Amino acid sequence: MTLEDNFNFHSKEYIFSNDNFLSKERENIFNKIKLKDFDKKNNESLKNISFSDLSLFNYCYHSTDEDPNIILQDKYIYKINIVNGVCKNYEDENIEIRNVTNLDSKKFADQNGNNIDDLVIDFNKIFLNSGIFINVKKNSKLKLDLLHTTYKNYTIFQNNIFTFQDNCEVELQDEFNLSNNTINNINYNIQVNNKSVVKHNVFQNFSNSNKLYLTTNTVCEKDSSFSQNTYNFANGFVRNFHYVELNGEFANATLNGCFFLKDKNLCSNKTHIVHNSENCESNQTYKGILNDYAKANYFSNTFVSKNAQKTEGYQLSKGILLTDHCSFFSKPELRIFADDVKCSHGSTIGPVDESALYYLRSRGINKNEAMKMLIASFIEDDLKNLNENIANKINQNLSDYLSSLR
Amino acid sequence: MIFLNINNLNVSIEGKKILDDFNLTINQGEVHAIMGPNGSGKSTLANVLAGNEDYEINSGKIIFKDLNLLDLNIEERAQKGVFLAFQYPVEIPGVNITPFLQSSINSKLKNAKKPELDNLSFAKLLRKKAEELGINTDMLKRSINTGFSGGEKKRYEILQMSVLNPEFAIFDETDSGLDVDALRIVTEGINKFKNEKNSFLIITHYQKLLDYIRPDHVHIMRNGKIVKSGDISLAGEIEESGYQNI
Amino acid sequence: MDIETTKTLDKYAKDKYKYGFVTNIDADRPNKGLDEDIIKFISKKKNEPEWMLSWRLNSYKKWLKLPNPQWANIKFPKIDFQDIYYYSAPKGFEKKPKDLSEVDPKLIETYNKLGIPLEEQKVLAGVAVDAVFDSVSVATTYKGELEKLGIVFCSISEAVQTHPELVKKYLGSVIPPGDHSYSALNSAVFTDGSFVYIPENVKCPMELSTYFRINAEETGQFERTLIIADKGSYVSYLEGCTAPQRDSNQLHAANVELIALEDAEIKYSTVQNWYPGDEHGKGGIYNFVTKRGLCKGKNSKISWTQVETGSAITWKYPSCILKGDNSIGEFYSVAITNNYQQADTGTKMTHIGKNTRSKIISKGISLGNSQNTYRGNVSFLRKAEKARNYTQCDSLLVGNKCGAHTIPYIDSKNNSAVIEHEASTSKINEDQLYYCRQRGLNHEEAVSLIVNGFCKQVLQELPMEFAVEAQKLVSISLEGSVG
Ligand SMILES: Nc1ncnc2c1ncn2[C@@H]1O[C@H](COP(=O)(O)OP(=O)(O)OP(=O)(O)O)[C@@H](O)[C@H]1O
């Protein structure tokens, strides 16, 4: 179905179709896309994405009859099931969880205000059909496990608003259980208030008929900390775009990611951290292994505005290419407008370290094994800080990936 | 002439008081040593004398050669003859030692209204001094402190002192991290350089250096103050029983 | 920032441009604006053969269709291409003068003032100079000596007459006219520039150098340089440039093409000191230059070194296409921006052949209200077995009104190739300043020393004769006089 068909046929089904302001905005964005009024070639948000995948899809959405549940596994561990974009409404003294309703349009209009030039987000705005609202109350210490389940052929355009009030300590985990032929365009707006510490682990593994466009958009206030790790073992297409703004002093943000690609997998990654305040620190580290015909890109950007003195911002990217047919593109940017800063980036792309390989083989380990050891060591450091459950999962996936290597 | 007189000096950094009503007088030709536990303010004193702008002078006075030292900026003090051998000499990549030292000595000559040294005579002087100190002349082709080992950095500080010929040299733990040979070179350097015109302030944790150099006075510093002064025997006491009893 | 640094900065900012004088000389120039007639006029002035004119006209047609590149991190008002003179020559230059006695003494005096003497007795030892004044080449020194070795070093207009087969074969072979709008524009209206051909196995014994001077007001300078190093040869070429101090902006859109055949090496150095505009950002040169080298043969090498201190806007990416197996590309750059200058500069290394290697060292220094961008593209194509790239770009920021930007594009399609990229941005290290001052250097001297140290890796790549000059230029760009 064409973009226009989808837009016209389903416009009543979207959330906020009652809201004039948002409808108007949708129409504007829709016209921009229809008239191709943007630079397709140099558009980072479209890199490695087939534009027709984005614009020609079969819009298929209805919320399920099944009642998605929330299980309190322990007092502080919330297992939240999200089925076709919908969860159960829930509240206790720590947390409030609910689905977005048409009454939330004002809130969404505000969120739409932040100017990220990203066409995938534009699509999300136009076709929005679900959204989850989580408010973690002051001083809470929790773990939130989100499991996203999407049924066959379904299309999810979800915009979530998560707020972590002052002085929280939260471990947030996202996993995806995608059936077949699904499109998942999921956008998070995350607000981390003063002194809160949020760890976000994202685990991606699904079959190749599915597509996931995951975007997070995080704002950190004073003394807060946000650290994210994404692990991409998916066979389907994944776009991981993660933006952070450090708005309060002494805030820090870490965006890490690993991806393991094979066959003809594609993946597009971006991290972008804006320093708006003094004494903040940021880190961006992405590592990827590419096999067969895989193709990936990584954009990173550290932006230090004029008044963000005493900033420290570091970036690192590493790509390992295992065959002659895969390719990796990286663009690590530093945009610095304040002078009292320490910023750096490093980027390497190449084969597995030959001298290390030689060393291991000289100790009697066969080439294939040695290769696997080196690849595993690549993310070893990242696994240290993870809880056991997810670390096991990653190890399992990693060994599956490694055993698929010749 | 008053050579050096520090009078009721109070210094703080980021609001934290470090030197507390500090007093010290050094006469021309004298060698003073300062010992004291970590964090007692020894490096602070050295940096304040050199004019480091990170420190806040809350009150007090420093007279150096009848001048009000606190009125002078870093390079003016250096040109007047204050030399600080740093505890942690900084690396300056790409800046070659030889022309750097030449500008340094010429800034001093210029200030004293003396003729400056041309390339050739400076190169000769530098080579001579390096040989005296047993410093490999290959090192003179390198960038300032870049890639030097800890000991090499210290030796290079001594070389600079002997080239610049300061009236007042401050050594901030120049003996730390030196092997025996280097320690001998450094102490010999200092001894050779010592005369009735030059004065020294030597900051150290070890008696060994003082045994070589034989200072005229030894001071013990604690919490930003001199708590005890004496002769070289004081250093021996410290070596034996630490700072607790003082 | 401490008061002293602020003071030093203010002093830098008020610094005056010492090459800003104007030579009063009658110029021969057609009306402003660009159309086919102007191109025919230029071609006729140069007495060009038919093929050259039609090449120009074709380029012009391409230009009409091409939009100006938009992606650079620079801001400037739209250029009115009809408000520019496309040709200006000192009167009496219908033919290039045979020797200096035919040259207006005012011109010779101009070059003397710029430190480039043209008279035989005074010429720079070991450097052959081609002096370009607005649209024409005024004189070329050491011509005789070079001819004995079979080296051709002349203006490109001359080469069109004397070596048409070489010009025909190579002109536009590295930078096709349709590459982008500035290359199309240059191809249509280029007026003069240098041509170099080094025959097989000849090592050119002296530096070849071109000195570009823009004098006439509202005149664009569109020079074209073509350097061909035949098998096993070597040449080192240096380009310098200045312009008078004027309130209006002037356009400079040069194209430089280098071709290195098997085992040949070309070293190309630039000391760019065009008028940067005043401390309020008024006036100055728009320097939109395309420089590209082709390592065509096996084991060939092209090395670019640039010291960019001038121009209101610099838009420039000297690049290497590493086609021959084992070929080497290098790029060494220092870019200093002050006041309201904008620089978007860097390089592009395209690895095509096996075992190709490239190295990029870039040092950016931003002061005042300036914006300084490094933009670099390194790509390994599928066949670039065992190719290597090493990139290091460091930026220094002095003051918090300026910006430093690092925008690398890194693309690998070969799994045996290795790319390593490092970059850093910081301010001048306070501990280094303290150390130098403790040894008696004043603040200004200390800054200049540290910045020169920061640039050392690049400056040491310049030919000896110019390294000292460049070092001075770096200091001057920072302060009033050399420390
Ligand atoms: N820049 C600074 N910011 C905050 N505190 C500082 C700073 N510099 C020094 N201090 C503090 O001042 C005190 C004195 O430091 P100083 O370096 O003078 O000690 P020291 O006697 O030289 O010690 P050591 O024997 O370890 O060299 C210490 O508590 C130190 O932590």
Ligand SMILES: [Mg+2]
């Ligand atoms: Mg100390």
